[in-house]
Amino acid sequence: MATTMKEFSIFSILLLLPFLASCVERQVYIIYFGEHSGEKTLHEIEETHHFYLLSVKKSKEEARSSLLYSYKNSINGFAAVLTPDEASKLSDMDEVVSVFQSHPRKYSLQTTRSWEFAGLEEGKQWNQTKKGDLLLKARYGKDIIVGLLDNGVWPESKSFSDEGLGPIPKSWKGICQAGDAFNLSHCNKKIIGARYYLKGYEQYYGPLNTTLDYRSPRDKDGHGTHTSSTVGGRRVPNASALGGFARGTASGGAQLVRLAIYKVCWAIPGQSKAEGNTCFTEDMLAAIDDAIADGVDVLSISIGTFEPTPYDEDGIAIGALHAIKKNIVVSCSAGNSGPAPSTLSNQAPWIITVGASSVDRAFVAPLLLGNGMIIEGQTVTPYKLKKKMYPLVYAAHVVAPDVPKNYIAGQCLPDSLSPAKAKGKIVLCLRGNGTRVGKGEEVKRAGGVGFILGNSPPNGAELPADAHFLPATAVDSNSAIKILQYINSTKKPMAYIIPARTVIHTKPAPFMAAFTSRGPNNITPDILKPDITAPGLNILAAWSEASSPTKLENDHRVVKYNILSGTSMSCPHVAAAAALLKAIHPTWSSAAIRSALITSAGLIDNKGKLLTDASGNLADPFQYGSGHFRPTKAADPGLVYDASYRDYLLFLCSSGVKNLDPSFKCPKVSPSTNNLNYPSLAITKLNGTVTVKRTVTNVGGRKSVYFSSVKPPLGFSVKVSPPILFFNQVGQKKSFTITVKAESEMLNMSNKDQYSFGWFTWTDGIHNVRSPMAISLA
Ligand SMILES: *[C@@H]1O[C@H](CO)[C@@H](O)[C@H](O)[C@H]1NC(C)=O
Ligand SMILES: *[C@@H]1O[C@H](CO)[C@@H](O)[C@H](O)[C@H]1NC(C)=O
Ligand SMILES: *[C@@H]1O[C@H](CO)[C@@H](O)[C@H](O)[C@H]1NC(C)=O
Ligand SMILES: *[C@@H]1O[C@H](CO)[C@@H](O)[C@H](O)[C@H]1NC(C)=O
Ligand SMILES: *[C@@H]1O[C@H](CO)[C@@H](O)[C@H](O)[C@H]1NC(C)=O
Numbered sequence: 054m055a056t057t058m059k060e061f062s063i064f065s066i067l068l069l070l071p072f073l074a075s076c077v078e079r080q081v082y083i084i085y086f087g088e089h090s091g092e093k094t095l096h097e098i099e100e101t102h103h104f105y106l107l108s109v110k111k112s113k114e115e116a117r118s119s120l121l122y123s124y125k126n127s128i129n130g131f132a133a134v135l136t137p138d139e140a141s142k143l144s145d146m147d148e149v150v151s152v153f154q155s156h157p158r159k160y161s162l163q164t165t166r167s168w169e170f171a172g173l174e175e176g177k178q179w180n181q182t183k184k185g186d187l188l189l190k191a192r193y194g195k196d197i198i199v200g201l202l203d204n205g206v207w208p209e210s211k212s213f214s215d216e217g218l219g220p221i222p223k224s225w226k227g228i229c230q231a232g233d234a235f236n237l238s239h240c241n242k243k244i245i246g247a248r249y250y251l252k253g254y255e256q257y258y259g260p261l262n263t264t265l266d267y268r269s270p271r272d273k274d275g276h277g278t279h280t281s282s283t284v285g286g287r288r289v290p291n292a293s294a295l296g297g298f299a300r301g302t303a304s305g306g307a308q309l310v311r312l313a314i315y316k317v318c319w320a321i322p323g324q325s326k327a328e329g330n331t332c333f334t335e336d337m338l339a340a341i342d343d344a345i346a347d348g349v350d351v352l353s354i355s356i357g358t359f360e361p362t363p364y365d366e367d368g369i370a371i372g373a374l375h376a377i378k379k380n381i382v383v384s385c386s387a388g389n390s391g392p393a394p395s396t397l398s399n400q401a402p403w404i405i406t407v408g409a410s411s412v413d414r415a416f417v418a419p420l421l422l423g424n425g426m427i428i429e430g431q432t433v434t435p436y437k438l439k440k441k442m443y444p445l446v447y448a449a450h451v452v453a454p455d456v457p458k459n460y461i462a463g464q465c466l467p468d469s470l471s472p473a474k475a476k477g478k479i480v481l482c483l484r485g486n487g488t489r490v491g492k493g494e495e496v497k498r499a500g501g502v503g504f505i506l507g508n509s510p511p512n513g514a515e516l517p518a519d520a521h522f523l524p525a526t527a528v529d530s531n532s533a534i535k536i537l538q539y540i541n542s543t544k545k546p547m548a549y550i551i552p553a554r555t556v557i558h559t560k561p562a563p564f565m566a567a568f569t570s571r572g573p574n575n576i577t578p579d580i581l582k583p584d585i586t587a588p589g590l591n592i593l594a595a596w597s598e599a600s601s602p603t604k605l606e607n608d609h610r611v612v613k614y615n616i617l618s619g620t621s622m623s624c625p626h627v628a629a630a631a632a633l634l635k636a637i638h639p640t641w642s643s644a645a646i647r648s649a650l651i652t653s654a655g656l657i658d659n660k661g662k663l664l665t666d667a668s669g670n671l672a673d674p675f676q677y678g679s680g681h682f683r684p685t686k687a688a689d690p691g692l693v694y695d696a697s698y699r700d701y702l703l704f705l706c707s708s709g710v711k712n713l714d715p716s717f718k719c720p721k722v723s724p725s726t727n728n729l730n731y732p733s734l735a736i737t738k739l740n741g742t743v744t745v746k747r748t749v750t751n752v753g754g755r756k757s758v759y760f761s762s763v764k765p766p767l768g769f770s771v772k773v774s775p776p777i778l779f780f781n782q783v784g785q786k787k788s789f790t791i792t793v794k795a796e797s798e799m800l801n802m803s804n805k806d807q808y809s810f811g812w813f814t815w816t817d818g819i820h821n822v823r824s825p826m827a828i829s830l831a
């Protein structure tokens with residue numbers, strides 16, 4: 054379904070291939086050496102990098118001018134402009150771990166009902182008994198530093214007020230980097246650091262066009278302001294999107310965390326902001342290297358790539374590995390490439406990979422048809438129709454003379470509609486190619502008075518709420534067919550769009566977003582991904598006043614808050630939860646915090662049923678991982694599955710991926726990848742029986758007894774041994790094995806490559822420590 058994703062204004066496909074062909078000769082390469090030993094000064098490190106470059110370049114000058122970045126803090130490596138031949142010479146050198154090209158691999162970027170919904174905020178909560186308990190215990194994340202890799206920040210937003218905040222934590226070593234429309238006074242005690250990185254971007258596109266973006270940490274798009282306020286925005290009463298939608302108190306998940314902004318994503322020349330942005334690997338690596346040295350505690354990275362990228366060539370995976378060595382928790386978006394399987398980004402086991410689901414809020418704008426039928430719809434457009442019926446047409450029936458009347462014709466792509474035929478009418482457009490807001494813009498251009506955005510079957514019932522330019526509503530795929538049938542059935546089809554209002558406590562909620570990327574993990578199938586799901590559909594958060602709610606060029610509306618959808622929105626929710634856990638448990642490793650989030654996640658929606666997808670079908674762990682995040686429960690998980698930096702290196706030894714740290718020597722026999730102490734279990738191509746080991750650490754009561762229970766995947770038997778674990782102190786570790794056996798009668802050719810899902814759980818009567826399993830047959 055690669056085509057449906059292009060609609061998302063974030064994390065969208067970039068079509069640069071023709072341009073790439075002409076740039077093949079000299080490219081930016083990243084030369085990666087692993088970790089710094091700590092013996093060299095920064096100057097010596099840079100000299101070493103020059104020395105390597107000099108060995109392939111003709112002169113000192115050439116070596117110097119080709120160097121973009123020398124990574125000196127934690128990551129040891131550099132980015133330089135090289136020919137393929139020079140790159141190949143460098144990759145043959147002993148000390149070099151990997152050499153990879155930044156392009157053509159393309160990364161791009163992928164509110165506040167969501168916190169009440171997660172049981173964090175006071176007010177009506179979803180199945181939560183104690184109110185605001187976790188926030189108090191975590192002191193709202195006070196003094197935890199969260200770094201965001203994104204496209205900047207709008208510092209004037211009230212969400213970033215530093216009123217009443219104490220001095221900047223002593224552990225902070227970062228800077229506030231001035232630039233276009235951004236000076237030192239734009240950092241405060243909330244935004245404690247801000248930097249920008251564009252050497253890789255400019256090497257590729259030439260000097261930044263400052264009409265398109267600010268050469269500074271300032272956000273001209275809105276995305277970075279949205280994600281950073283979702284993590285740590287202050288409480289802002291009476292906030293709402295354009296037209297008063299979703300009115301309420303806007304607030305981040307951890308209102309007292311400090312924010313460190315690393316701008317790494319930029320506008321693409323010649324392309325509308327609505328269609329996407331780009332983030333270069335060498336720029337992201339420089340940002341992560343700085344963030345580690347600056348002293349962040351949590352990193353939130355709503356960036357990914359569509360192409361399956363091995364860990365040793367994935368800038369985010371490499372950077373994150375260095376981060377977790379310093380116990381920094383790294384939360385990343387799973388991607389917006391669903392509903393097709395095996396579409397994940399950020400699959401490394403040291404990252405928390407976050408899927409996206411809905412909240413219990415809707416922006417209801419029903420469609421009234423001439424035959425009296427009422428069809429459910431949603432929108433956040435502020436525009437309303439005059440109260441009367443209007444002629445209704447399907448876009449494919451009103452195309453311009455030179456547009457072929459095929460399926461694509463119904464999609465309202467730019468310049469496809471005939472003003473003579475669409476004028477004064479409500480036009481039904483189908484999703485598929487093109488941006489959602491762009492379709493509305495086309496209807497308006499053609500003189501339409503109203504716009505119906507109809508889902509295609511892959512979008513199911515997921516209704517994104519967009520701030521269209523004209524009266525509009527969005528309908529699910531079954532409704533789109535009903536409208537088409539009505540249009541077919543009558544000579545003079547008529548319709549009226551009832552103005553939208555915000556409705557809360559909608560059911561079912563949460564459900565999985567159709568766009569959320571799915572497992573299985575296409576880099577290491579033995580690690581179940583995504584890990585967890587969090588709110589990512591129609592989220593309200595702060596916005597850049599240099600952008601517009603649709604990001605379209607002709608849209609000159611300015612808003613302080615905006616509604617957006619994507620795994621980009623769910624990732625900062627989990628980053629905020631991690632910050633709260635870090636405030637309560639400052640000594641926990643990043644793996645322990647991830648384990649607490651995973652094993653405490655929920656599977657039940659607000660109808661008391663198992664989580665479903667956007668079409669109402671039962672969802673599975675390849676969509677939600679272990680389920681919907683429950684930060685309050687995660688604060689007291691009972692047991693955790695811990696893992697160290699060394700465990701990840703051992704995992705890499707057996708995963709067939711290159712060892713990312715040359716100071717570590719793989720043992721002759723490394724444990725199988727299934728044996729990484731991960732809080733979930735994936736086994737691919739099981740032939741017969743396999744036994745894996747896990748170790749849990751007691752972080753609950755001193756004396757406790759945990760009993761195992763299993764819901765085996767269909768077609769397999771699962772045995773946990775020992776079935777009971779006794780603990781008599783906090784911090785005590787106990788190991789157990791899980792034996793999975795394929796049932797012979799199920800060894801049925803038609804089940805090949807099909808995954809079956811199950812669970813194993815440890816219970817002490819208070820805590821349920823639950824892990825998902827995904828198993829496939831050989
Ligand atoms: C920073 O910029 C603001 C305008 O945005 C200006 O009022 C202020 O004087 C500047 N501060 C410094 C230290 O330059
Ligand atoms: C910069 O971008 C603007 C807006 O897209 C465009 O009009 C202008 O031509 C661009 N300038 C350069 C030098 O490319
Ligand atoms: C909230 O803001 C709206 C304007 O956006 C205003 O009309 C209304 O009075 C405000 N409500 C409160 C309680 O401040
Ligand atoms: C999108 O456009 C491409 C190229 O024109 C086409 O192959 C594809 O079928 C279209 N997708 C949809 C969903 O219409
Ligand atoms: C509408 O009618 C056209 C032919 O007139 C047919 O091809 C199409 O399938 C019909 N659509 C629906 C939804 O009934």
Ligand SMILES: *[C@@H]1O[C@H](CO)[C@@H](O)[C@H](O)[C@H]1NC(C)=O
Pocket residue numbers: 180657658659660661662
């Ligand atoms: C609410 O939580 C309780 C206790 O955790 C659980 O037993 C129940 O199934 C949950 N109900 C819903 C609707 O989530």
Ligand SMILES: *[C@@H]1O[C@H](CO)[C@@H](O)[C@H](O)[C@H]1NC(C)=O
Pocket residue numbers: 798801802803804
């Ligand atoms: C194999 O599996 C399919 C579907 O899971 C089932 O319909 C069929 O009856 C099975 N065949 C045997 C021989 O078990």
Ligand SMILES: *[C@@H]1O[C@H](CO)[C@@H](O)[C@H](O)[C@H]1NC(C)=O
Pocket residue numbers: 740741831
């Ligand atoms: C499964 O294992 C058996 C015995 O080790 C072997 O003969 C068989 O070829 C294996 N099957 C597959 C599909 O790998």
